[in-house]
Amino acid sequence: MNKPAENKQWLLKQFVQADEVLGEQHYEMVSSPMPTIGDQQILVQTLLLGTSPAQRMYVTEQRTFHIAVEIGEVMSGRGVGLVLESKHPDFKSGDIIQATLGWQQYVALTPDDKTDTGKNVRTVQKVDQPVRPLTTIMGLFGQLAFSAYVGIIEIGQVKPGDVVLISSAAGGVGSVACQLARIQGAAKVVGIAGGKEKCQWLLEQGLCDAAIDYKSEDLVTAIASHCPDGADVYLDNVGGDMLDAALQNIAVGARVVICGMISTEYLNPRPDGPKHYFNLLYKRSRMEGFFVFDYVPRWPEFEIKLRQWYSEGKLKLVDDVFEGLESAPIALGSLFTGGHTGGCVIRVAEDPLEIPSL
Ligand SMILES: NC(=O)c1ccc[n+]([C@@H]2O[C@H](COP(=O)([O-])OP(=O)(O)OC[C@H]3O[C@@H](n4cnc5c(N)ncnc54)[C@H](OP(=O)(O)O)[C@@H]3O)[C@@H](O)[C@H]2O)c1
Numbered sequence: 578m579n580k581p582a583e584n585k586q587w588l589l590k591q592f593v594q595a596d597e598v599l600g601e602q603h604y605e606m607v608s609s610p611m612p613t614i615g616d617q618q619i620l621v622q623t624l625l626l627g628t629s630p631a632q633r634m635y636v637t638e639q640r641t642f643h644i645a646v647e648i649g650e651v652m653s654g655r656g657v658g659l660v661l662e663s664k665h666p667d668f669k670s671g672d673i674i675q676a677t678l679g680w681q682q683y684v685a686l687t688p689d690d691k692t693d694t695g696k697n698v699r700t701v702q703k704v705d706q707p708v709r710p711l712t713t714i715m716g717l718f719g720q721l722a723f724s725a726y727v728g729i730i731e732i733g734q735v736k737p738g739d740v741v742l743i744s745s746a747a748g749g750v751g752s753v754a755c756q757l758a759r760i761q762g763a764a765k766v767v768g769i770a771g772g773k774e775k776c777q778w779l780l781e782q783g784l785c786d787a788a789i790d791y792k793s794e795d796l797v798t799a800i801a802s803h804c805p806d807g808a809d810v811y812l813d814n815v816g817g818d819m820l821d822a823a824l825q826n827i828a829v830g831a832r833v834v835i836c837g838m839i840s841t842e843y844l845n846p847r848p849d850g851p852k853h854y855f856n857l858l859y860k861r862s863r864m865e866g867f868f869v870f871d872y873v874p875r876w877p878e879f880e881i882k883l884r885q886w887y888s889e890g891k892l893k894l895v896d897d898v899f900e901g902l903e904s905a906p907i908a909l910g911s912l913f914t915g916g917h918t919g920g921c922v923i924r925v926a927e928d929p930l931e932i933p934s935l
Pocket of ligand 1: 628629630631720721724745746747748749750751769770771772775814815835836837838839840841867868869870911912913914915916917919920921
């Protein structure tokens with residue numbers, strides 16, 4: 578292979594403060610020499626990078642998260658890569674892998690190094706029979722979909738006839754959650770999203786039966802009108818006032834699933850909790866949170882089902898691809914400004930292989 582001479586990387590320049598929007602100003606793009614590999618290592622080209630709101634916690638000064646990026650280090654992030662060169666017996670040139678690649682074009686990885694630094698060495702997974710487009714790996718067969726799966730199927734226990742309410746429905750987790758609720762037989766899926774265009778998109782894509790624009794509608798009234806007998810399941814990605822509005826509109830025996838709280842999680846100080854939690858008692862309901870990484874041993878099982886639904890046409894890929902490594906800070910920032918629909922993915926390099934879809 579003709580190795581390129583340089584490796585573009587985004588390094589952390591400054592920590593993000595609680596009241597700041599995450600953006601390009603927090604990073605610096607540099608050109609570094611190409612990495613070289615030693616025994617038991619693989620050289621990987623980054624093809625795709627996923628995004629997650631949790632990445633904001635990597636770059637705050639308070640080192641509260643298990644992954645913490647220091648000033649001058651490559652920004653951490655998981656992605657899909659192509660093995661260019663291998664000195665490891667289990668990997669060969671041309672393999673597609675998932676790993677914490679970081680915001681860079683090329684990286685040398687040590688697959689057997691299980692040191693939990695959270696940076697570049699953790700959990701290198703070979704992707705067997707990768708489905709094209711490769712963005713499915715980040716979206717439908719990856720952590721976003723696994724989170725939706727746990728939220729809707731494991732904790733939410735959506736069953737035929739349920740009315741399901743989902744916040745941030747036009748996002749990565751939300752857009753898959755809407756589809757999984759349908760697959761489980763929900764009678765009605767109501768999505769909440771920011772702006773008329775996103776609501777329109779939810780309906781046009783067939784993800785929801787009804788959509789509520791929290792930016793222009795009164796949430797409590799709108800939820801009550803779309804869920805007159807209350808929501809049987811509420812998947813919460815947003816928290817704060819949205820959780821409170823949902824709690825005022827739950828059905829008897831509801832399952833309130835806490836997947837995320839993007840509206841309040843990154844504030845300092847964090848606001849007080851929901852006022853309307855007493856409805857959990859009045860409606861004999863439960864509220865339960867989850868962490869998708871607790872389900873790692875079951876990810877293969879989830880993936881088999883997701884792949885099957887995808888091949889049957891019951892599940893579709895809806896993602897927003899930001900082009901080029903240069904777009905990484907903007908793509909990540911869009912999770913906090915709402916500037917994307919579906920799963921938010923960064924394409925760092927084109928998929929070099931031509932393999933038919935399922
Ligand atoms: N529990 C777990 O293990 C787990 C795993 C993965 C993700 N999560 C959580 O799942 C949620 C969704 O993650 P994702 O990666 O799929 O992100 P996403 O939903 O694709 O993107 C975040 C969305 O949140 C909405 N948002 C941002 N700030 C908001 C605010 N102040 N008020 C209301 N809405 C706001 C925006 O949508 P609008 O334009 O509609 O406002 C934005 O597009 C996050 O809370 C994340 O932390 C949890």
